[in-house]
Amino acid sequence: MKAYVFPGQGAQFTGMGKELYEKSDEAKALFEKANEILGFRITDIMFEGTADELKETKVTQPAVFLHSVILAKTLGADFKPDMVAGHSLGEFSALVAAGALTFEDGLNLVSKRAIAMQKACEIAPSTMAAVLGLEDKIVEEICERTEGIVVAANYNCPGQLVISGETPAVERACEALKIAGARRALLLPVGGAFHSPMMEPAREKLADAIAATTFSKPICPIYQNVTATAVINPEEIKENLIVQLTAPVRWTQSVQNMIADGATLFTEAGPGNVLQGLVKKINKEAQTASAS
Structure with missing residues (x-):
């Protein structure tokens, strides 16, 4: 069974999407539509911008989303997923690729999400850190007994957790x-404490936007970050998406459940190959590939 996975923030690179834009009329039209929706030429930053320009939250999240979604759309009839999943921001890409959201609605939500997260980051000093070489339970226990707000945020693979x-x-x-x-x-060079209670102001803002958006039944189950299980009901998808900003990304558990449900090939659609590496660390027998 084929699983398609979609990367999150951090996968961006200068030049991303340029080859797609130049090779495919469909891709070019979608990129130009994105420029109109966003009100600025994000393609100029994606194709020619500096690493610092790409790091701006209002650019990073839509850029990764666009690269992933447009790549999936240009696969045409070859895009036949039995299941999909996305890491954090990538969940929005997965939902559009699987037909639960329109391209326009997905991009609008991602743009609002990025701006809301940026504002939440400015309220109080917050950050994230990568923890390697400990069991999840030990990390969780230490977070619980540490003074102040600190939680497990990304279960990336066994022995790799982000707080x-x-x-x-x-x-x-x-x-x-x-x-x-x-x-x-190790502290990470990020703008704030994503997937923690510190994102509550962003969750509240995004909740209204998600509630006002029409979701359809996807063409296949999506394994959402919050539950790590197969979801197909549009209302359930919406609820999980609202909770996602303040809840952990259960990537390890998602991949394990996808494999248990029959996934044999994981194809990464979007910039980079980080998710392929994580899938291999979760289950070295799993086959991985890049969409092209």
Whole structure:
């Protein structure tokens, strides 16, 4: 069975999508439509911008979304997923690719999500840290007993978990995690504490936008970050998407469940190959590929 997976923020690179734009009339039309919807030429930044320009939240999230969705759409009849999943932001790409959201609605939601997250980041100093070499349960327990807000945010693969919260609390947790035997506990160069209670203001803003958007039944199940299980009901998809900003990304569990449900080939649609690497670390027998 074929699973398509869609990357999140951090997968961006200068030049992303340019080859698609130049090779496909369909891709070019969709990129130009995106420029109109966003009110600025995001394609100029994607194709020619600097790494710093691409790092701006209002650019990064739509850019990764556009690269992923347009790539999937240009596959045409070859795009026949039995299941889909996306990492954080990538969940929106997966929903559009699987027909649960229109291209226009998906892009509008991603743009609103990016702006809302940026504003939430400005309220209080917050950050994220990568923790390597510890069991999830130990990381969770240390977060629970650390003073301040710090939680497990991204379950990326066994032995690789990202924590998120108030900067002082994340720093305290990192020290405790190193003492507990973590191979690394390293602060990440991110704008704020994604997938933590610190994103509550963004969740509230995005909830209204999601509630006002029409969702359709996707062509295949989507394994959502919040539940890590197959979802096909549009109302359930909406509810999970609203919770997603303040809840952890259960990527390890999603991939494990997809494999248990019959996935044999994971094809990554979008910039980079980070998800292929994570899938292999979750199950070394799984086959992976890049969409092209």
